[in-house]
Amino acid sequence: MEHTICELFAGVGGFRVGFENSSGDWRTVWSNQWEPGKKKQYAFECYRVHFEKYGGIDMFSNMDINQVPADCIPNHSVLVGGFPCQDYSVASTGARGIEGKKGVLWWEINRILKVKRPPFVLLENVDRLLKSPASQRGRDFGIIISCLANLGYSVEWRVINAAEYGFQQRRRRTFILAVHNSTNYYEEIDNISVYDQLQSRGFFSSIFNVEAFSEKSIHSINMMKKFSQLDKLDILMVSDKFSFEFNNAGTYRNGKIYTVNTTPESLIMDCQVVLGDILEKHVDEKYMLSDDEMEKWTYLKGPKAIERTSKEGHKYIFREGGIAFPDYIDRPARTMLTSEGSKNRSTHVVKDFETGKLRILTPVECERINGFPDDWTNTGMTERFRYFCMGNALVVNLITHIAGKLHEIIEFEN
Numbered sequence: 088m089e090h091t092i093c094e095l096f097a098g099v100g101g102f103r104v105g106f107e108n109s110s111g112d113w114r115t116v117w118s119n120q121w122e123p124g125k126k127k128q129y130a131f132e133c134y135r136v137h138f139e140k141y142g143g144i145d146m147f148s149n150m151d152i153n154q155v156p157a158d159c160i161p162n163h164s165v166l167v168g169g170f171p172c173q174d175y176s177v178a179s180t181g182a183r184g185i186e187g188k189k190g191v192l193w194w195e196i197n198r199i200l201k202v203k204r205p206p207f208v209l210l211e212n213v214d215r216l217l218k219s220p221a222s223q224r225g226r227d228f229g230i231i232i233s234c235l236a237n238l239g240y241s242v243e244w245r246v247i248n249a250a251e252y253g254f255q256q257r258r259r260r261t262f263i264l265a266v267h268n269s270t271n272y273y274e275e276i277d278n279i280s281v282y283d284q285l286q287s288r289g290f291f292s293s294i295f296n297v298e299a300f301s302e303k304s305i306h307s308i309n310m311m312k313k314f315s316q317l318d319k320l321d322i323l324m325v326s327d328k329f330s331f332e333f334n335n336a337g338t339y340r341n342g343k344i345y346t347v348n349t350t351p352e353s354l355i356m357d358c359q360v361v362l363g364d365i366l367e368k369h370v371d372e373k374y375m376l377s378d379d380e381m382e383k384w385t386y387l388k389g390p391k392a393i394e395r396t397s398k399e400g401h402k403y404i405f406r407e408g409g410i411a412f413p414d415y416i417d418r419p420a421r422t423m424l425t426s427e428g429s430k431n432r433s434t435h436v437v438k439d440f441e442t443g444k445l446r447i448l449t450p451v452e453c454e455r456i457n458g459f460p461d462d463w464t465n466t467g468m469t470e471r472f473r474y475f476c477m478g479n480a481l482v483v484n485l486i487t488h489i490a491g492k493l494h495e496i497i498e499f500e501n
């Protein structure tokens with residue numbers, strides 16, 4: 088088996104940078120990135136500038152994934168991608184089967200997997216995925232697991248907050264690994280207990296250590312018993328009826344979902360990296376907050392109790408607590424959002440080392456918070472879009488650790 092990846096929803100290449108930093112053996116055979124509704128494809132342009140000469144880009148790479156024929160995608164060992172949390176429910180279309188909502192990107196991943204069946208799939212999503220939607224907790228993740236199960240994959244997931252393992256950003260994301268039943272690794276996992284898999288010997292638990300938990304705290308649901316027909320999971324039934332309290336770690340194997348709440352144990356970085364470690368010197372005056380803006384910033388960051396009127400017309404008090412202003416530089420950065428850099432409560436504000444003035448982060452600092460090389464997005468896009476791309480991206484040095492483990496697994500396949 089080759090160390091090849093296919094990167095969907097590639098953005099500015101977070102997975103690719105993370106994998107290729109882990110070993111020179113990794114080769115990206117195909118990638119796709121398309122910003123819906125935008126004439127200027129800044130993220131793809133950034134990707135192209137960095138990777139064009141190394142391959143993995145063709146005429147389908149900057150196309151809406153909905154339009155890409157799956158059989159035009161080269162074979163690969165690992166399909167990777169970060170995709171949005173959307174409504175994954177399906178409706179019956181009579182004799183034709185089932186249909187998901189238009190524009191829901193999970194169905195594009197599913198379509199590609201049906202044709203390509205890569206041995207491994209590594210996906211990233213927000214932590215909210217496990218609880219969505221509010222009206223039927225866990226349904227959406229249940230649908231994802233069921234689709235993967237029907238294609239012959241076992242699944243392992245973990246919610247990982249990068250900072251809890253020593254990285255520079257408090258970014259909490261759900262990582263999902265699907266392993267095809269044709270692999271040696273599938274067999275290896277099948278031969279250990281669920282407890283061992285989730286405690287220390289599984290994919291995520293062997294990289295990101297967790298504190299000991301009791302076997303009794305694992306809870307499960309028998310999907311094959313409750314939601315199957317003719318030996319396959321019935322996606323329509325799952326969409327209509329499935330609800331489950333997913334915890335932050337778990338696995339699907341042999342027809343059953345098992346889940347448990349885990350607590351991180353030890354850093355994998357040498358020490359905790361904090362916001363102060365990545366700040367630049369000699370920062371341009373344009374990033375400093377002006378005196379005129381200070382009142383607005385103080386308001387945005389401060390505690391509030393505001394009377395509002397709901398859609399139904401009743402009045403209520405909206406409250407939010409204050410957040411650190413400026414941000415603590417002896418702690419990891421908060422989660423970076425796509426609105427970073429704009430006048431917004433969630434934008435980081437720091438005290439400039441040299442001038443003592445308050446300022447927003449520079450685009451380079453945002454790249455560092457995600458572990459990208461300096462000036463990665465300085466490829467012709469506007470500054471606003473540089474911040475936006477970093478709000479969308481991954482903590483790439485965390486991905487490097489995941490890629491290291493996958494490298495080992497692929498060696499074992501050979």
Ligand SMILES: C[S@@+](CC[C@H](N)C(=O)[O-])C[C@H]1O[C@@H](n2cnc3c(N)ncnc32)[C@H](O)[C@@H]1O
Nearest residue numbers: 096097098099100101121122151152169480481
């Ligand atoms: C969460 S971001 C992934 C960011 C990426 N992991 C990175 O490190 O930069 C999702 C990406 O999917 C892209 N996207 C959204 N809809 C798409 C579609 N229909 N086809 C292809 N890409 C799409 C977005 O433009 C965005 O860059």
